Amino acid sequence: MTRLDPPDLFAPYDEAGQPRVPIEGYPNTIRRNPSRPPFARPYTLTARTGPLDLAPKLRPGDDNLAVPAPGRIAIGQLIHISGRVVDEDGRGVPGAVVELWQANAAGRYAHPADTRDAPLDPDFLGNGRTRTDADGRYAFFTIKPGAYPVPDSGRWWRPPHVHVSILGPSTLSRLVTQMYFPGDPLNAHDRLLNSLPDAAARLRLVAAQTPPAEVEGDWLGFGWDVVLRGRHATPPAP
Amino acid sequence: MIRPNAPLPPTGWHTIGPFFPRSFFREGDNDLTRISAEAPPTTRGEHVLLRGRVLEQGGGPCVNAVLEAWQADASGRFRHPLDPGWRDADPAFLGWGRAWTDAQGAYAFRTVLPGGYSDAAGPRAPHVDLAVIGSGIMRRLVTTLFFPGFATANAADPVLRAVPEALRHLLVAAPDGEADGLPAFRLDLLLRGDADAETPFFED
Secondary structure: OOHHHOOOOOOOOOOOOOOOOOEEOOOOOHHHHOOOEEEEEOHHHHHHHHOOOOOOOOOOEEEEEOEOOEOOOOOOOOEEEEEEEHHHHHHHHOOEEEEEEEOOOOOOOOOEEEEEEOOOOOOOOEEEEEEOOOOOEEEEEEEOOOOEOOOOOOEEOOOOOOEEEEOOOHHHHHHEEEEOOOOOOOHHOOOOOHOOOOHHHOOOEEEEEEOOHHHHOEEEEOOEEEEEEEEEOOOOOO | OOOOOOOOOOOOOOOOOOOOHHOOOOOOOOOOOOOOOOOOOOOOOOOOEEEEEOOOOOOOOOOOEEEEEEEEOOOOOOOOOOOOOOOOOOOOOOOOEEOOOOOEEEEEEEEEEOOOOOEEEEOOOOEEEEHHHHOOOOOOOOEEEEEEOOOHHHOOOOOHOOOOOHHHHHHEEEEEEEOOOEEEEEEEEEEEOOOOOOOEEEEO
């Protein structure tokens, strides 16, 4: 049973694949980040373990953001985002909670803190939660989010992106990140994406468009796999 | 599956940004004593309230930050197979909770006083791991809350000892009276500030 065999080996992150702060035009990357480097700590059981069954607490089920109710449908390009959540050994992570939130097609979030003058869509709230299956697979039906300018940032536009939060089998495998869309000209200029020093690490945040022939229905498909930290000290049986 | 020769690189982190959905929070998410909002709280251990404020540079409130807490049960066990004693862990205790800071930067968790345990790295004092995510925080900030009244255990704790002695008091919560009939403890987190006041954070 995979669920009883979670990763037990955690190496420090490769810093080249992780973001650097501060980020120009984003003052919270200064105000809210420590001035002191973090202290090295032994990874004791508290860090290496984590909640294995969060579904009763964080209820999954809202994996269709585009159709809030029968007969109602959000404005925008209908898309299907799917992929696998795996560990560093490439093994699927079953039962992980995956949370997704995003702007609407006009680049506006249905959130009180987004006060930009762009239309809200009454049929799009833009958030959902699901759970990976036994093979680590997840999927969401949604719409392609719009780009939007970041206020007071000096003409910085966020490219279309979706926010993703994943709670895996260990607190050390916790991940919050953003998925980008392939081929968008704004990607190359995005200050968040560019805060990852390693070009390959940036590319891994960009989804791949699924050949339309491989997607059923009227959804444009995007595939995006996620690697959570953690390996197995004992290699799994082949 | 054949194990790759080199591990796959973990996906890079990003901030949650300013628009983390409020509808992701449900009543009871910050209650570690229940495995779901509908479940009864565990009957084991001493129930306590943890509270404090998350502050940013200059001492102002860090509004709309998200805190995630994780800890052992009252006997010092985790319901996770890496803990050799996991089958004896409290089945009614989740040990995980999520809180959202308000306009004052305030957070609160309801939990049980965790038990200490013995780890290969040394004897762990009762503690709660806390992670902060929020707009502008590109990678979660991880720290650990310790409890007053365990001076000897705290002094031997291998994680607290990873922090210079002069700063360790910044990770020990203070007794904070009673709330909802429970003993309360307070720990403020200053994300950025003077060297003698900034909360010590650990490598993730």
